[in-house]
Amino acid sequence: MHIPTQQGRKTKTISSLSLSLSLSLSNENQIGMALDLDTEAAMNEGVCVTGAGGFIGSWLVNLLLSKDYSVHGTVRNPQDTKNAALYELPKASQNLKLFKADVLDYHSLGPAIAGCHGVFHVASPIPSSTIKDPQTEMFEPAVKGTLNVLKACAEAKVKRVVVVSSVAAVMMNPNWPKGQVKDETCWSDKQYLKSSQTWYHLSKTEAESLALEFGKTNGLDVVTVCPSLVLGPILQSTPTSTAFLLLSLLNGEYKAYQLTHWLAVDVRDVAEALLMAYKKPEAEGRYICTAHSIWLDDLVDKLKNIYPDYNYPKHLSRGDGEEDKLSSEKLQRLGWSFRSLEETIVDAVENYKKAGLLD
Numbered sequence: 001m002h003i004p005t006q007q008g009r010k011t012k013t014i015s016s017l018s019l020s021l022s023l024s025l026s027n028e029n030q031i032g033m034a035l036d037l038d039t040e041a042a043m044n045e046g047v048c049v050t051g052a053g054g055f056i057g058s059w060l061v062n063l064l065l066s067k068d069y070s071v072h073g074t075v076r077n078p079q080d081t082k083n084a085a086l087y088e089l090p091k092a093s094q095n096l097k098l099f100k101a102d103v104l105d106y107h108s109l110g111p112a113i114a115g116c117h118g119v120f121h122v123a124s125p126i127p128s129s130t131i132k133d134p135q136t137e138m139f140e141p142a143v144k145g146t147l148n149v150l151k152a153c154a155e156a157k158v159k160r161v162v163v164v165s166s167v168a169a170v171m172m173n174p175n176w177p178k179g180q181v182k183d184e185t186c187w188s189d190k191q192y193l194k195s196s197q198t199w200y201h202l203s204k205t206e207a208e209s210l211a212l213e214f215g216k217t218n219g220l221d222v223v224t225v226c227p228s229l230v231l232g233p234i235l236q237s238t239p240t241s242t243a244f245l246l247l248s249l250l251n252g253e254y255k256a257y258q259l260t261h262w263l264a265v266d267v268r269d270v271a272e273a274l275l276m277a278y279k280k281p282e283a284e285g286r287y288i289c290t291a292h293s294i295w296l297d298d299l300v301d302k303l304k305n306i307y308p309d310y311n312y313p314k315h316l317s318r319g320d321g322e323e324d325k326l327s328s329e330k331l332q333r334l335g336w337s338f339r340s341l342e343e344t345i346v347d348a349v350e351n352y353k354k355a356g357l358l359d
């Protein structure tokens, strides 16, 4: 896949539109291109997506473009091959501008957020292996990064900010009554997370609670969405984040110590939930976003029924693990619905095959 260079973009033309393109490099961070006339799409609401090149970010950008939003996306490294997919999305040439920004650098965020009605703050690290330095690897980008984004949003008088949190900020609460379904009133217990050194969960809990507090104190409309494990097809040429998990179940790389019970949701349904949380005037507070609850051995049986020939893990034990029960009723009351797990699985597997990640 090819990322256009600045030079490349200067010479690019869109033959289907008899429009002249102008590079609008009005500031040094902007790396996209803009149409120099008022198309219908250009007149639509402008929104910013941080972490546009990630698993969730790219699907959100895709959804927003399909609805004719004018989108500013932030990426840290425009040359990273995973960001190439963004340029290929339908309507990207008209309605997507990418900005080089790091959430740790407050000043890099302003140009991306300027002029936007809404911001979706998606960027935050997902741990890929053991965390060596939780402060720099997790807390700074998740917590300080979120506060930087919110400050920039308040400064730019953004109308609403949707922050992507996680069920990691909901479910780790040993004081919650056993067996009771967890809803948005349940928060992961920070003390418990600290003592168990569950750093990702702690960083998401800190970031989400501070985001909601920041909104209240500063008169900024902040809504949070807490997805469970996100699965589904990828838009990039290589999987990032949790897209690896389903793949690892098929290619024999699944490690037995990984989760044995999954609460999961399709990445495209997460994108819909984020848009709903942005668009619905009545949206407020936090929203759990989960669709399916399944033990891993049942998931593997489901996969085997459809795709019998892959290299599935042999010894899956439920151990003494408990099934976590979470409710997305609040989100469903906003109008959110989700696709079947079978659809997610089949679309993901077919997508991996097409991307050359599976035979």
Ligand SMILES: NC(=O)c1ccc[n+]([C@@H]2O[C@H](COP(=O)([O-])OP(=O)(O)OC[C@H]3O[C@@H](n4cnc5c(N)ncnc54)[C@H](OP(=O)(O)O)[C@@H]3O)[C@@H](O)[C@H]2O)c1
Binding pocket: 050, 051, 052, 053, 054, 055, 056, 057, 075, 076, 077, 101, 102, 103, 104, 122, 123, 124, 125, 126, 141, 145, 164, 165, 166, 167, 204, 226, 227, 228, 229, 230, 231, 240, 241, 242, 243
């Ligand atoms: N995947 C899941 O199962 C899941 C579940 C619940 C919640 N979430 C949340 O969803 C969000 C997106 O996750 P994902 O699954 O899409 O993971 P991903 O594909 O790894 O994307 C993470 C994104 O965060 C960006 N990022 C990380 N540190 C940054 C920094 N300092 N400055 C700017 N951008 C930074 C990355 O940018 P680069 O491209 O520059 O690296 C990347 O775009 C995260 O907030 C995560 O906590 C994910």
